Amino acid sequence: MPELPEVETVRTGLESLILHTAIRAVDIRRDSCVRLLPGGASEFAAETLGLQVTEAARRGKFLWLTLADLADPGRPVTSLSAHLGMSGQFRVHDGAWTDAPEPHRHCRARLSLERADGAQLTLDFLDQRTFGYLHAEPFVATVDGRVAGQGTVHPLLPVSVAHIGRDALDPELDPQATARAWRRGSRGVKQVLLDQTAVSGIGNIYADEALWLARLHPERPAHAVTAPQARALLDAVRAVMGDALAQGGTSFDALYVNVNGESGYFDRSLHAYGRAGEPCDRCGRPLHRAVIGGRSTHWCATCQRRWVRKPRIDAV
DNA sequence: AGTAGCACCTGATTGC
DNA sequence: TGCAATCAGGTGCTAC
DSSP states (O other): OOOHHHHHHHHHHHHHHHTTOEEEEEEESSGGGGTTSTTHHHHHHHHHTTOEEEEEEEETTEEEEEEEOTTOTTSEEEEEEEEOTTTEEEEEEESOTTTSOOOOTTEEEEEEEEOTTSOEEEEEEEESSOOOEEEEEOEEEOTTOBOTTTOOBOSEEEGGGTTSOEETTOTTOOHHHHHHHHTSSSSBHHHHHHOTTTEEOOOHHHHHHHHHHHTBOTTSBGGGSOHHHHHHHHHHHHHHHHHHHHHHTTSOOSSOOBTTOOTTTTTSOOSSTTOTTSBOTTTOOBOEEEEETTEEEEEOTTTSBSSOSSOOOOOO
8 A cells, every 4th residue: 555655665766776777678468557548558668668767756656767868868758657556566676577587466567677787677567456557658847846755856747747736745845835725625634635636645544644643533624624733734744654754764675676565564553544443542542443535544533523622712 | 616426456355 | 165245545537
């Protein structure tokens, strides 16, 4: 279940392993993994073959490799975009794909990469549940083109990424504007967190964790969240994500980019998600679970109030 | 415009 | 024992 911290771990792994390699061959083993391209596998190959990877970037759960001509690495040509869906993984093997292990059962695409010194690498895209995809697409100029990860300025975003909001860990994310956006509308605050258009990267698990930390009921209507609560919620999101990132950063080694965060993910201490019936770490009362907005949701009914009890006048 | 609901897909698990 | 129903997850589309 890759969310922001898991995807960032993957990005880091890809960056360390395949930067400055050229794409020499493409084997789309299941056409649906490039379903966003009208021309399917052949179009994907035509758009990517012969280009080199000059950057591994990310916004929210959207990941992309910037591709450029070998002779002109400074000018982005195409984005090799990827979304992991809920089960996507990348794996990197040393050596040409003729030497690489037989592709995994869930391998949807295999790319042959070549380093400047001639060494060969094999990049596999695995995806059991096939919600993920690979894509090849142009970049568009954006107004707020800063992308989290390296803190580098990106005036360009891939077309399919341009519609989502800034990354939750993006230092340039404006807390005031975020609070304003999060407090708008009638939806429950959990659904607001899962909406990637205001802030990107928050998934089902970390939404529950952040709401528990901020003591907000997942169904509290957005307009009933106060401005200080909304700002505290962003702090909670960042704390939870930051912790997860710190623990997930070691989940790949020289041979594997172990993407979906399976290692270190579930042994991370969760306070709410998946703990229905277990005692709340704060108050000891059993945690609740319900399906809200089609998603499994966990919260403490004692610590997380659905409604504000009464208006409070803060002492000066 | 804003929001709700569902399709997409596979495999593990649970229920009968 | 075998088969069917259920569940999990993120996104994007359609319909209200």
